[in-house]
Amino acid sequence: MSSKKYSFKLDTTEAHILKDGSYSLMLVVRKGGQRKTINLGVSASFVEVKKKNGVKEIKSQWNESFQRFEVDGRKELHPDREKLNLWLNELSGRCDELLKDFDKSKTDWTLNQFEQALLNKSKKTGIEAYFTEYIEILDKAGKIGNKICYQNTLEMLKKNDCTFSKRVFNEIDLKYVKKFSEFLDQRGCVGNTKKYYIKTLRSLINKAIKDGEASDVTYPFGKNGYSIASLAQETDKRYLPSQYIEKMKIAELKTYPLNWSRNLFLFSYYCQGMSFVDMAGITTENIKVLEGGKYLQYRRQKTESKDTRFIRIKITDKIQILLDWFKGIDCTPIDGYLLPVVSIPGYEGEKLYNHIRDRYKRYNKHLKSLGAELEFEGIRLSSYQSRHSYAMRLKNTGAPEDVISEALGHKELSTTKVYLDSFQNNEVDKANELL
Missing domain, CATH: 1.10.443 (hpI Integrase; Chain A)
Structure with missing residues (x-):
């Protein structure tokens, strides 16, 4: 199952030719008709080999069928082939383990999530980290009011859930939002105040989906989801005669x-x-x-x-x-x-x-x-x-x-x-x- 989700491939397009003439090795991840290529930071070359009869032949340091570096002992092959193949075996094992973890936790993972989890890029994998990063963006853009709005919402979510720092986007489903709504009720937040927090949470999830950081499968809003419109309070008629x-x-x-x-x-x-x-x-x-x-x-x-x-x-x-x-x-x-x-x-x-x-x-x-x-x-x-x-x-x-x-x-x-x-x-x- 996991072998169909990813593969190792030498990218021979002109865009990925390095200065020494070698080509970048990529990890290609596939899901739902989409694919993502991850540059692994190593490369392989096509080497000209001269046979005994004097005929020249182009040999690749990369074996496309086995998805590993060639290891037949010829000097022209990659000097670090054995070490790199061991590393690829370890990386393949990590990919398999990661896919098993996703299946076990019923995570509807995205291509970005796969990359971040695999390469230990913990900066964006959690919703709190994504919140924090977006707050920093708003601050740099001078959008102070919006920044404070997201800060307040993040603090309220953390008060509601002591494990929020470990949460990922797929856990913020309809059930989770309903519990957050009940928590706000208990704190006396009703109507427009409640709408303030939940609408901000929805905006962040929408942005994360657009950025490829979250999946829409567990989206808690929209049709048959949590209705923010129902929270709108009828405002007092505050006009002057x-x-x-x-x-x-x-x-x-x-x-x-x-x-x-x-x-x-x-x-x-x-x-x-x-x-x-x-x-x-x-x-x-x-x-x-x-x-x-x-x-x-x-x-x-x-x-x-x-x-x-x-x-x-x-x-x-x-x-x-x-x-x-x-x-x-x-x-x-x-x-x-x-x-x-x-x-x-x-x-x-x-x-x-x-x-x-x-x-x-x-x-x-x-x-x-x-x-x-x-x-x-x-x-x-x-x-x-x-x-x-x-x-x-x-x-x-x-x-x-x-x-x-x-x-x-x-x-x-x-x-x-x-x-x-x-x-x-x-x-x-x-x-x-x-x-």
Whole structure:
């Protein structure tokens, strides 16, 4: 059985000719119609041999039939043939043993897993090591929020399972995820908090399958698998009544913190519910002159990737008035930022991330005070409400739900309805003029 799964082969293609004219020896592993070649780091040559009658003949140092180096004693053969053949015998035994272990543990192994286990590359064989490596990649890419998300999920998985460091991907099956879900329930994690952890685990498994590090046979999600959609909590209707929005617009506020938080809230509201982290990150370079006027053009940091479409927001008179206010003497933005959210120059990476988190907490603290100042009865004013209020106002003006969904930035209509990026700008502009 194992002999059909792997073989030793001399690669005689031009790509694998070495400087001395020899050819690389490969271990070829096959499974499910796919194959992987592993360079063994040794080589063999084709040697010209002169017979007694003077006729020249090309002899190979490698015997393709026996899959070993030739050992008939001729000087032209590989000088280390006996030692290398012993090594190949040992390697073949390790391959057989590895395949038996996979069968015994009912592991639906991948070609990458076979290579890593055979060559003792323990760096990626376990799910924890894969987690850690991906966290390092996110850190180097400056995606601090995502890095923390994966760190938190890894820590929670380790709290649930004291043997997690020894786990491989095929063990993270439906049964395992259900037990993890029960563990989260016991810790009081419900709804969106629970979704946060399990969705991150799913994302990592999806990436591992794509990278060839995991098999999809034991995939715990998808059809008939664990349903993440069922975890979504119906969010409280956190929008402000239109009369509260109008009251906020005209209120004469005495302190800078209240004016700062009120104007950031209205900026978010006028800019299609722009999130605080996106408001913190936009710079003067995000202002573009397009057909139809000046626009704010940016990608959401939450979903930023090469495939993410730009969000384009026309700078209306109301937005421009706020931008002019933010340039005032009390709160001039620094480092080219458009808004006075980042308050310490030169920050980047995790320092910048933590600074913005601190400013976010301060923003919500001031919003709470603003709500009390304006006597918003039964409402604890927070940053989320600018986004929800924008969506509700569009809905009340008759905008279709798919337009609202695009405006707010959700990938799916069911997630609801967030940021007008792919619709024609004039449709979005008309809707924004109604605010």
